[in-house]
Amino acid sequence: MNLEVNGARIFARIHTGIPVLGDFLISETLVVSWLVMLIITGLCIFLTKNLKVENISKRQAIAEMLVEAANNLVRNNTGGNKFDKLIPFVSALFATSIISNLISLVGLRSPTADLSTEAAWAVVVFIMITGTKIKASGVGGYLKGFTTPIPVMTPFNILSELATPVSMACRHFGNILSGIVINGLIYESLALASAALFGMFSSFLAKIPILDVGIPAILSFYFDWFTGVMQAFIFTMLTIMYIANAAEE
Numbered sequence: 001m002n003l004e005v006n007g008a009r010i011f012a013r014i015h016t017g018i019p020v021l022g023d024f025l026i027s028e029t030l031v032v033s034w035l036v037m038l039i040i041t042g043l044c045i046f047l048t049k050n051l052k053v054e055n056i057s058k059r060q061a062i063a064e065m066l067v068e069a070a071n072n073l074v075r076n077n078t079g080g081n082k083f084d085k086l087i088p089f090v091s092a093l094f095a096t097s098i099i100s101n102l103i104s105l106v107g108l109r110s111p112t113a114d115l116s117t118e119a120a121w122a123v124v125v126f127i128m129i130t131g132t133k134i135k136a137s138g139v140g141g142y143l144k145g146f147t148t149p150i151p152v153m154t155p156f157n158i159l160s161e162l163a164t165p166v167s168m169a170c171r172h173f174g175n176i177l178s179g180i181v182i183n184g185l186i187y188e189s190l191a192l193a194s195a196a197l198f199g200m201f202s203s204f205l206a207k208i209p210i211l212d213v214g215i216p217a218i219l220s221f222y223f224d225w226f227t228g229v230m231q232a233f234i235f236t237m238l239t240i241m242y243i244a245n246a247a248e249e
Contacts, residue, residue, distance in 0.1 A: 029114040078244040094236040101228030112176045122165035125239050132246040179223035
């Protein structure tokens, strides 16, 4: 077993360039995920510093606006304030998702382009959904739900239950990764087109990817900004709706 672990560590260090700390592989996803958490923590500290009751600052006004938006998002989609305990979790999930999606704008690889990230989020959401169902119906009622409408449907109901985290993870991962791949293909295509077009006039100009300036930025507005924000919103909304529906079963 030790030989296998040491072999994996040596392979990772030599062939992939991934740093190794003891038995842990320090991947780019891990590093950027910690960076995202530091950004969120820093923003929270910055926005909530020196809070006042009167004559509030613009910084505090932004903080209150964000809190109000989170409250409304959960309450408007759950029919009241009975799920207020869910607000901090939903806010943290949305903030982590949107910053992870948009961090690719500064040249870093988005953690959400790694399936393991969404899988971890989906597992947490699945545990909360299951816990809510058990709390609402009891352990017996939860297990009995797998046999409805008839006992023969039990295997299919179990598969349907397990499909929830899988579909959530794959949906988010697929959309973010596809945007990264398409952007990469566009950059490469424009670079080749630029070399072919301007190479007819000068070998020096052929080495400069002129067409990569400006054109990808327009497409990036959709693949990075729009898709990133929408996927964060959709993942958060699905989380709210699944948990709210679980409480009613």
